[in-house]
Amino acid sequence: MKIVGNYINGESVASASTRTAPVFNPATGEQTKLVSLATVSETEAAISIAEQAFHEWSRVSPLNRARVMFRFKALLEQNIDQLAEMITLEHGKVLSDAKGELTRGMEVVEFACGIPHLLKGEHSLNVGRGVDSFSLMQPVGVCAGISPFNFPVMVPMWMFPIALACGNTFVMKPSEKDPSVIMRVAELLKEAGLPNGVFNIINGDKEAVDVLLNDSRVQAVSFVGSTPIAEYIYATGSKNGKRVQALGGAKNHMIMMPDAEVDQVTSALMGAAFGSAGERCMAISVAVCVGDETADRLIDKLQQEIADMRVGPGSGLAEEAHMGPLISKVHAEKVTGYINSGVEEGAKLVVDGRGFKVDKHELGYFIGPTLFDDVKPGMRIYKEEIFGPVLAVVRVGSYQEAIELINSHEYGNGTTIFTSDGDSARQFCEQVQVGMVGVNIPIPVPMAFHSFGGWKRSVFGPLNMHGNDGVRFYTKMKTVTARWPKGQQTTNSFSMPTMK
Incomplete structure (x- = not known):
């Protein structure tokens, strides 16, 4: 029986874990695969690879990162039938619904293609005499995503396309119930030109999740799932100094x-x-x-x-x-x-x-x-x-x-x-x-250029998924105030600086 492992540093790799979970075809009740549940050391290794890849990927220009997203979007369109079939065989949803899921995910990729514009920041000329002020939107580092079974492609695509386009690297922990399709998506990302190590997948359970929440190298965590788990993700990640967006349940x-x-x-x-x-x-x-x-x-x-x-x-x-x-x-x-x-x-x-x-x-x-x-x-x-x-x-x-x-x-x-x-x-x-x-709309899901998220116990964290909130979540704002004096006399001043 086929065993699904992990995707690390640009390739699928077998797991050394002795723990596995069954993968079923819900329409027949037949077990079709096993998925290895990653060990602590394997999860830590994925984080290490992502950390190493960050130094180069974060220096790639936003334009060239966007070009990877453009190619990725084209490959998703070319392979939509195959991907939809993979979703149906492990999740159970009908093919038209699976294609709808892929389409909504691709819309976030389309949004991420506009990252050169989205990262422009702000600029103010002459906030003081000869003084300018401007902002830089810089990547946060290694990011992690934890996604549910019900949208094995769309929900991960709420996360990693914007994170990657902003210059971050990513470790994805998908649901162990339908893991195959996101592994294929990772291959398409590599085919689109994404460097090895920038996007990695750890298939696992709470053991792997806890590593992602506690490892200091992970800077940001995105989650979609039930409210009790969302609350745990938010509390644990926040306690460890991470920025967290955790979307929970609904009625x-x-x-x-x-x-x-x-x-x-x-x-x-x-x-x-x-x-x-x-x-x-x-x-x-x-x-x-x-x-x-x-x-x-x-x-x-x-x-x-x-x-x-x-x-x-x-x-x-x-x-x-x-x-x-x-x-x-x-x-x-x-x-x-x-x-x-x-x-x-x-x-x-x-x-x-x-x-x-x-x-x-x-x-x-x-x-x-x-x-x-x-x-x-x-x-x-x-x-x-x-x-x-x-x-x-x-x-x-x-x-x-x-x-x-x-x-x-x-x-x-x-x-x-x-x-x-x-x-x-x-x-x-x-x-x-x-x-x-x-x-007069049955399911008010926002388009990718708006943000997705609820209120009350349906969300934990101040920033929602995709749209402008997504860009804010995956970037750190740095504000620069600069002056270039030429031969001007200066004197010591111990009062609060003001612009005059």
Whole structure:
């Protein structure tokens, strides 16, 4: 059986670790590979290689670093079918969704191609007589990224393209559940002209993560995952003097106002709730309906659409499925447990996805689309992030009640409102305590030239992913104040310097 090792100094290398984790095809339940879980010494070696490579890479001009990103983007486009297939075989999402993930990741690469402009800094002439002031945006050094299973390419691309373009080197720790595609991406980076050692991959678990968090040579850490782990990453990295951006969990609400078009809302919710089997941090998992009539219309239409959904393997079918399996047997059992909990706590189970079987894929990790009505704020299926194809409908009597519901939740990642009333939408954008907001948009994921990140316990750290925040995170600002006097007499001064 193939064993996935590490990617160090420009090549794939076998690990000396005696610890491994299985890699499965979620559609079949078949184990396809093993991934070695890197040792402490292997992780430290990757950091050492990245530190050595930093001295040369940081001196490469921003223009030439951008040219590597341009070539990398072209190679991603040329290999998109292969990369999408690799994602599908280890994650389970359907091919069109995998290609969508790659496209969103490539958009960050496109943004990174503009790094010569983004690093220009600021300049002020004559802040004092003959004195100029200007800023330099310089790389921070060795950076690390820790990414989740649900976007094995897109989330790493939120991190390393901007970090590399800014002149840093990088150690990536991807999820051990679907490690293969990022290894192929590393090969494409090398083919694009990235020098050896600038980008490295350590496949591992908490042991490797703790090395990255505690090693003084690592200057910055980026993370996306669950809130408890994000909090740990932020606390540990910050304690050790690192800059940290750690994105955590979510419970994204969508308000449906009485004036919203039910067909439009239903179409949006089907993809937002059940796309990628709900394994998205921006999935809409709660529909907040203002008024019982609004809820009844939505529930009726959702039932019709769910009945027509195709659930099956991500590839290999004549007609592509709408939704694939979950990532693992353990996670499928966890989601099933949430559905059981919703029933036990009194929510109305309108569509039951438990026990879903796909012909010729009976051992796959499938759960059908699941719909609850009459969900109350105290229920587990409302409070906690399920990360599966489970949509909860909450009924409220007014817009204000809906806003209060969202603002009182511990998470504040993404939210959206569907309405034909501009005043309601404008109030929503101002009043809602959430980082990413949509108006008649199902999943309000910002484009790469804006920044991605939530509020409250959905994010730890002051700077978000990609966009201008990404450039700020991966650079240190240095401000220079300079004067070039010619033959001017100077005298000692012991007062606070001022510019006159």
